[in-house]
Amino acid sequence: MLDGQPRTRAELIELSGLARSTVAGRMDALLGADLLQPGGQSRSTGGRPPTTFVFNPLARLVLAADFGVSHGRAALTDLHARVLHEEVAELDIADGPEATLGWLLEAADRLLASAGRERADLAGVGIGLPGPVEHETGRAVKPPIMPGWDGFPVGDWVRERIGAPVLVDNDVNLMALGEHSVVYPHVEHLVFVKISTGIGAGIISGRQLHRGAQGSAGDLGHVQSPRGGDVQCSCGNTGCLEAIAGARAIAHELDRTQLRGADASRFVREQLVRGDRQAVAAIRRAGRDIGEVLASCVNLLNPSVVVLGGALALSGDASLLVGVREVIYARSLPLATGELSVVPSQTGEHAGVIGAATMAVQQFLHPRSVDALLQQTAQQVSPAGAGRA
């Protein structure tokens, strides 16, 4: 249905394998909520042609947010997670949750006004944060670069104010989800690597996001790098990948030792955009360091696609990608690299919001949610009015 193909009631029963009455109930709910619309008549081999139905992606909207250390991006999307309107702001995540999420609520109202819609039209909200998140409860968990956020109930706080279901995850998981759903929907196993101030990965295993037992899966940044030695990392350990290949380490190599967090990332990216030779050499070596760790990752997970995203991967300079490829293809097993693509992100700066929207849409269109909708709309819409084919 979500593929945009008009389908008849009989086709839906066959495709779903569900009982006729279950399909009828769900279709009534979807029709009552405008999620399904009659889509004209299908060709028939004889007799009265049956009515078809199409999914209406604009019936409800989704608010998606992607927060970095120093920016916020809010987007209003349709139920295909396509961005309709968006707003980007410079902000400091260290100002704490209420200031940051307060901006999101204001941005949401401006975006809804642009679209001529209301908060009641929101099917859900998806939020990405640059740190560990307990996905089940929507709380930030000891995020190292987000002072004031530890344990804050992000999901509940936004839900109480906006009146729609809210899901929260870390930014890299959502980038993986966004890139996968838009560019690689049929790929089973994919790894998305964000390379910026921090280095992290989002893992798609069997077309599902692999969050791990505590939601901390994908932490590449604090894997020991072969070249890491005893370089001190902000996490307390030594020799971590992030400590030698993150934006701060590169800025340090370029004699900008004072630059921290987002400033380091911005500086390195600017140098790459202007083609500074020292910066290009440094990012190529960072690429090789990241490649060493990704080679293990490829041996372990055997994905068919590795996507590079994040500020340093989106500079337009290919040296990072070249460095990564150089090592992965040399170090990983032939069986694992034979059909492996290592490519830059195509969703680019939108990966995060598209992923946040996808997460919210997946929950909203889950059969359980549709059944709940059925109970809601049963009181408002008469089944007869929803039309039987």
Place this chain on the structure above:
Amino acid sequence: MLDGQPRTRAELIELSGLARSTVAGRMDALLGADLLQPGGQSRSTGGRPPTTFVFNPLARLVLAADFGVSHGRAALTDLHARVLHEEVAELDIADGPEATLGWLLEAADRLLASAGRERADLAGVGIGLPGPVEHETGRAVKPPIMPGWDGFPVGDWVRERIGAPVLVDNDVNLMALGEHSVVYPHVEHLVFVKISTGIGAGIISGRQLHRGAQGSAGDLGHVQSPRGGDVQCSCGNTGCLEAIAGARAIAHELDRTQLRGADASRFVREQLVRGDRQAVAAIRRAGRDIGEVLASCVNLLNPSVVVLGGALALSGDASLLVGVREVIYARSLPLATGELSVVPSQTGEHAGVIGAATMAVQQFLHPRSVDALLQQTAQQVSPAGAGRA
């Protein structure tokens, strides 16, 4: 149903969420094939108590095989993957597929005879091989230690001779499946590490085996070890974990440079069993090397259980486990290790056959298979004879 609880027809309809007619059809198929048996009457709140049904795990049997470099284990199990009869033989996998699988066919007939059953009673066959396997086609793919097996259609060859569906996978994947299904059925994310001549891992992600795009996921043995340096590995690369922490490397340290493959593994294990101090020190260091690579694995996957199995982990000496734990808890992120267990295998030498049986049972009891059964038995059994509650 498989939990052994008797259930009524109404309960099954509610639990499955499937149409009444779908459930009735599947139940008729299962009753016709003796997979389901009437299990007495349930308590009722009034009126005639409805009949309950229980799963019959002995209706059909499974042949499970686990091949190592120098041994074969064949087991006959019930549909709960419980071993009923088994046979172990010393054999050389390098003798090639026809000799090795020929032994399996003979063993199968002996095991069936012990159980008083026939080949026609087999619901399926599961086979584990000590090398890369293309799971979809059941072929061995460039297995480094299995001369003569490359591209051999293991699944087809056995199926044609035994007349039951055959699934093939690599040994470590099946050990992970076996340990997970018996000991940790409710754990979402688990990593099983086999430590013997080779070192490899089987990954359970979201309760499913993660095989990867080409089925080569879990290859820990050829991940670069921090201490690996330029030690030559049999794979052609240098510094691989297996080259410094596999049985052959340890035998080499114990001045048995001539020992290869299974002989090295057997020798090291014997030294550990007798408490040889040099062997104990060497295995502890191997444990730390394995721990370094597993620490990355824990950061990446955030499992809640890491299981150590394989000949060197089952020697009874805890030094390997101690070495592994030492490094994982020091190197992985606190969020990922907070609730992490690193434990020895409980299914031990049976992990492989239990996993092979589990794989075959999962396919046999898949709804698609049951629907096929329905079409088969519809010709033999009248629906009325199958009894309606």
